[in-house]
């Protein structure tokens with residue numbers, strides 16, 4: 001059905017269930033489908049040439065505009081909180097206040113630096129961020145088939161939009177909900193807009209006040225892409241959901257987190273820096289739509 005599912009990186013708890021969902025998604029075609037995706041470490045690469053790739057926050061943390069003192073403090077926060085984020089032995093309830101603490105402290109530090117709105121494009125250009133291999137096929141086939149792509153990110157919206165824009169794939173079918181920077185009249189960063197989005201509130205509590213919420217509810221077949229357990233709630237706002245296929249990228253502490261990921265996601269991609277499997281599934285689902293002969297009415 002989808003040859004890419006034979007890749008060595010693929011893990012599935014229940015291949016039969018995956019087969020049924022993929023068939024149902026194909027039956028619904030492009031008109032029923034929407035893709036809901038996380039951004040950092042899901043649409044972007046986790047590593048390249050043996051080095052970690054930056055998240056949208058890291059791009060700003062490490063840019064030339066940030067003072068040496070600010071950079072050190074932001075790095076210390078990352079070294080303290082990231083291991084907590086990915087710790088398989090701590091519960092979500094235990095992590096939640098700590099994650100809010102991380103985001104709040106980091107945003108406060110960034111707001112003390114003199115970051116200019118006009119600098120964001122150059123900062124992104126100078127960074128080591130990379131969209132996953134096959135990103136152009138992914139973005140283009142969704143656009144060509146008029147399938148909405150909803151990016152729900154706890155990263156920095158201004159930065160991730162610029163990444164997609166510079167890659168030449170910011171098509172009109174894309175909607176983003178994320179943390180947006182708040183600039184004063186002189187274009188200097190003064191804070192972040194509300195509400196704060198962290199890894200554990202990517203759900204309808206944040207979405208119900210957005211323009212996108214209506215559209216979210218009309219497309220009842222979902223392809224969900226994420227890399228953290230918090231990403232699993234991103235489709236909670238879809239009231240009449242018919243079918244959902246959850247694909248999870250397992251990038252870090254693979255051995256220890258494998259079991260939980262396989263339990264939670266329908267398909268787990270282990271240390272796979274590509275969008276091959278996602279593209280293969282989309283190709284299969286959308287083939288039906290692409291080859292439907294045109295009618296004259």
Ligand SMILES: Nc1ccn([C@@H]2O[C@H](COP(=O)(O)O)[C@@H](O)[C@H]2O)c(=O)n1
Pocket residue numbers: 038039040041055056057058078082085102103106107152153154155199228
């Ligand atoms: N100060 C911070 C806070 C979070 N991160 C990382 O960003 C990721 C969230 O963005 P998504 O697009 O994946 O929702 C999260 O997994 C954190 O590791 C960071 O780098 N700096």
Ligand SMILES: [Mg+2]
Pocket residue numbers: 038039040041042226227228
């Ligand atoms: Mg992520």
